[in-house]
Amino acid sequence: MPELPEVETYRRYFEETALGQTVAHLEVEDQRQLTTDFDTLQQALKGAQFTGAHRIGKHFLINLSTSKTLVLHFGMTGDLAYYRDAEDTPRFARIVFHFQNGFRLAFIDSRKFGRVGLAESIEAYRQEKRLGPDALDISLLQLQASLGKRKAPVKSLLLDQKILAGIGNWIADEVLFQAQIFPAKLANQLSSAEFKRLHAAILYVLKTAIEEEANYGNFPKTFLIHARGWDDSALKPAERQVCPQHRTPLNIIKVGGRTTYFCLVCQPQ
Numbered sequence: 001m002p003e004l005p006e007v008e009t010y011r012r013y014f015e016e017t018a019l020g021q022t023v024a025h026l027e028v029e030d031q032r033q034l035t036t037d038f039d040t041l042q043q044a045l046k047g048a049q050f051t052g053a054h055r056i057g058k059h060f061l062i063n064l065s066t067s068k069t070l071v072l073h074f075g076m077t078g079d080l081a082y083y084r085d086a087e088d089t090p091r092f093a094r095i096v097f098h099f100q101n102g103f104r105l106a107f108i109d110s111r112k113f114g115r116v117g118l119a120e121s122i123e124a125y126r127q128e129k130r131l132g133p134d135a136l137d138i139s140l141l142q143l144q145a146s147l148g149k150r151k152a153p154v155k156s157l158l159l160d161q162k163i164l165a166g167i168g169n170w171i172a173d174e175v176l177f178q179a180q181i182f183p184a185k186l187a188n189q190l191s192s193a194e195f196k197r198l199h200a201a202i203l204y205v206l207k208t209a210i211e212e213e214a215n216y217g218n219f220p221k222t223f224l225i226h227a228r229g230w231d232d233s234a235l236k237p238a239e240r241q242v243c244p245q246h247r248t249p250l251n252i253i254k255v256g257g258r259t260t261y262f263c264l265v266c267q268p269q
Contacts (some may be wrong), residue, residue: 004166005209011162035117075113156256
C-alpha cells in the first residue's frame with residue numbers, strides 16, 4: 001500500500017503538473033471506485049480549477065476553486081500520470097481527469113482498491129476520518145503528550161492514525177530501530193531521551209524516504225528495511241533478516257497483531 005512517502009511524492013508530482021488546471025470533464029471506468037456518485041462528482045468538477053494540493057498522512061486532498069475538496073485514496077496500487085494524448089493513456093487508468101488545456105491526469109489503480117470522492121473541506125475530512133497530526137508535522141511536545149500516558153506498546157500507537165497520521169508497518173519498525181526502542185515497550189515507560197530519539201527518527205525516516213521518492217533500494221544501508229527481504233536492494237539472501245549494524249539475526253514477533261522486525265541488541269527490552 002502506498003505509504004506517506006509515496007503519497008508525498010504523488011503530491012509533489014501533482015503540483016508540478018496538474019495544479020492550476022481546470023477540469024473539462026471526468027472519465028470513470030468503474031463507478032464503484034467513487035465515494036461520491038458520478039453525476040454529483042462530474043457536476044462538481046466540471047469547470048472547477050485545482051487550486052491546492054495537501055496531504056494528511058496517506059490521504060491526498062485537492063482544493064477546488066468551488067471551495068469543495070477532492071479526495072484521492074490510493075489503496076494498494078494507486079498512482080498518478082499526467083499526459084496529453086489518448087495513446088499515452090497508462091494501463092490501469094481507472095479515472096481520468098480531462099483538462100481544458102488538452103492534458104489529462106490519470107488515477108492509476110491495477111487492483112481497484114483506490115477511491116476518489118468529494119469532501120466539504122480538508123478539515124471536515126480530517127474530522128470525519130478522525131486523523132491525528134501528520135507525522136511530518138508533529139512536534140516533540142505533541143508526540144510526548146499523545147503517547148506519554150498510554151499503557152500500550154509504542155509500535156501499536158505509532159500505527160494508530162487517530163494519534164499520528166501516516167505511519168505504516170515498515171515505517172514504524174524503521175523508526176523504532178533508528179530510535180533504538182523496543183517495539184513492545186509501553187509508551188508510558190519511555191524516557192524523555194527516548195521520546196527525543198523517537199521524534200528525530202520519525203522525521204529522519206520519512207524525510208529520507210521522500211528524498212529518495214520511496215525507492216527503497218536507495219535507502220541508506222543502515223536502514224532495517226533492506227533486511228525485510230521485499231525491497232529492491234541487491235542484498236544477497238544471507239544478508240537479509242540480519243541487523244544492518246551488528247549482523248546478528250533479527251527478531252520477528254507480533255505487536256498489536258502486526259509482524260514486527262527488530263534487533264534485540266540495538267533495541268533491548
